Amino acid sequence: xxxxxxxxxxxxxxxxxxxxxxxxxxxxxxxxxxxxxxxxxxxxxxxxxxxxxxxxxxxxxxxxxxxxxxxxxxxxxxxxxxxxxxxxxxxxxxxxxxxxxxxxxxxxxxxxxxxxxxxxxxxxxxxxxxxxxxxxxxxxxxxxxxxxxxxxxxxxxxxxxxxxxxxxxxxxxxxxxxxxxxxxxxxxxxxxxxxxxxxxxxxxxxxxxxxxxxxxxxxxxxxxxxxxxxxxxxxxxxxxxxxxxxxxxxxxxxxxxxxxxxxxxxxxxxxxxxxxxxxxxxxxxxxxxxx
Numbered sequence: 604x605x606x607x608x609x610x611x612x613x614x615x616x617x618x619x620x621x622x623x624x625x626x627x628x629x630x631x632x633x634x635x636x637x638x639x640x641x642x643x644x645x646x647x648x649x650x651x652x653x654x655x656x657x658x659x660x661x662x663x664x665x666x667x668x669x670x671x672x673x674x675x676x677x678x679x680x681x682x683x684x685x686x687x688x689x690x691x692x693x694x695x696x697x698x699x700x701x702x703x704x705x706x707x708x709x710x711x712x713x714x715x716x717x718x719x720x721x722x723x724x725x726x727x728x729x730x731x732x733x734x735x736x737x738x739x740x741x742x743x744x745x746x747x748x749x750x751x752x753x754x755x756x757x758x759x760x761x762x763x764x765x766x767x768x769x770x771x772x773x774x775x776x777x778x779x780x781x782x783x784x785x786x787x788x789x790x791x792x793x794x795x796x797x798x799x800x801x802x803x804x805x806x807x808x809x810x811x812x813x814x815x816x817x818x819x820x821x822x823x824x825x826x827x828x829x830x831x832x833x834x835x836x837x838x839x840x841x842x843x844x845x846x847x848x849x850x851x852x853x854x855x856x857x858x859x860x861x862x863x864x865x866x867x868x869x870x871x872x873x874x875x876x877x878x879x880x881x882x883x884x885x886x887x888x889x890x891x892x893x894x
Contacts, residue, residue: 639667640695640720646705648686650677654693670697679707687711691793696720708795715774715795721786729782731756733768734868736793737831738844738886740770751845753868755787766790772797821859826873826890830854836890838883842872849883860892 644652646662653659653676659666661680675693679686686707695701701720708714724730733742735752742749742756745765749756752768761784768776773794782788828836835853839846842864852858858875861882865871871887 638670638697640670640697641700642666642668642693642695642703643700644675644677644703644705646677646679646707648679648681648707650679650688650705650707652677668695670695675703677705677707685709687714689714689716689793691716691718691791693718694720694789696722706795712796714793715776716793717776717778718791719780720789721783722789724785724787726757727784728757729759729761729784730787731759731764731766731780731782732787732789733766734789734791735768735770736791736888737770738888739837740768740773740792740794743767743769753844753870755868768792768794770794820893821857823859824892824894825857825859826875826885826887826892828852828854828856828858828885829889829891831889836885838875838877838885840883842866842874842884844886846884849881850877852877852885863887 642654642659642664644659644662644664650662651658651660652662652664654668654673656674656676662677671694673693673695674690676688676690678688687710689705689707689711691703693701693703699721701718703716703718705716706714731744732755733752735742738752740752742752742754743766744756744759746767759782761782763779763781766776766778766780774797776792776794778790780788780790831854835851837848838850838852840849841847843866852875858873858877860873861876862874863871864874864884872884873887873890873892874882874884876882
């Protein structure tokens with residue numbers, strides 16, 4: 604089932620190149636001073652859409668929504684196979700289109716989702732902000748590498764562009780986007796593990812708890828590592844996704860916090876002692892902090 608799902612996913616992603624270009628090209632600023640935005644949701648296969656647990660219909664869905672932050676959940680509607688639901692967050696901006704596109708699969712590891720919306724900025728040019736799950740992917744705009752996610756690409760000319768995202772072990776994403784002068788295009792992309800990686804992740808046994816993950820909690824404040832798409836969380840030499848990987852920690856493990864910092868994107872990083880003597884930094888995105 605997994606291999607078949609990945610074949611369908613690859614075919615879906617090829618078609619996505621044109622679909623995203625069409626939808627993102629439709630991003631616009633609506634006049635009239637409305638306090639509502641537009642939410643457009645597409646998925647393969649068809650899914651029920653819930654916004655803060657309110658049923659919004661079956662994909663494709665396009666509806667006006669009051670501006671604000673919401674939890675969105677997609678529940679696949681299929682009787683031929685068992686597919687995993689997906690849940691994430693969306694930001695609805697007044698008079699702006701927010702677009703969600705999902706390729707749902709048998710497991711969360713194989714599911715791919717992108718969420719995009721515009722945000723007003725002071726620059727007369729456009730900007731593109733790319734965040735991926737997991738982070739550390741290479742983002743390229745019009746064939747030129749722009750950095751490691753999360754990354755902001757400033758001073759982008761308004762118009763049509765090609766956005767590519769690649770990460771070892773994951774299915775690459777290639778999207779046509781259209782930027783608007785004076786606005787930042789935010790793109791949050793959940794990457795899908797490649798076929799072999801999905802099989803490895805699904806077949807992997809539950810990690811053996813380490814001393815840090817025992818019933819005795821470490822000194823407070825500490826962090827508990829949450830589930831990640833890869834089954835581990837990278838420990839880096841510095842509090843940035845561009846820094847060298849020093850080690851890996853696993854879900855369920857707990858580590859005392861040595862220090863914490865916020866990067867330019869507002870992401871919190873925690874410095875931990877991961878092997879009893881060496882310290883490194885982990886993204887707070889996949890942790891739960893205990894004071």
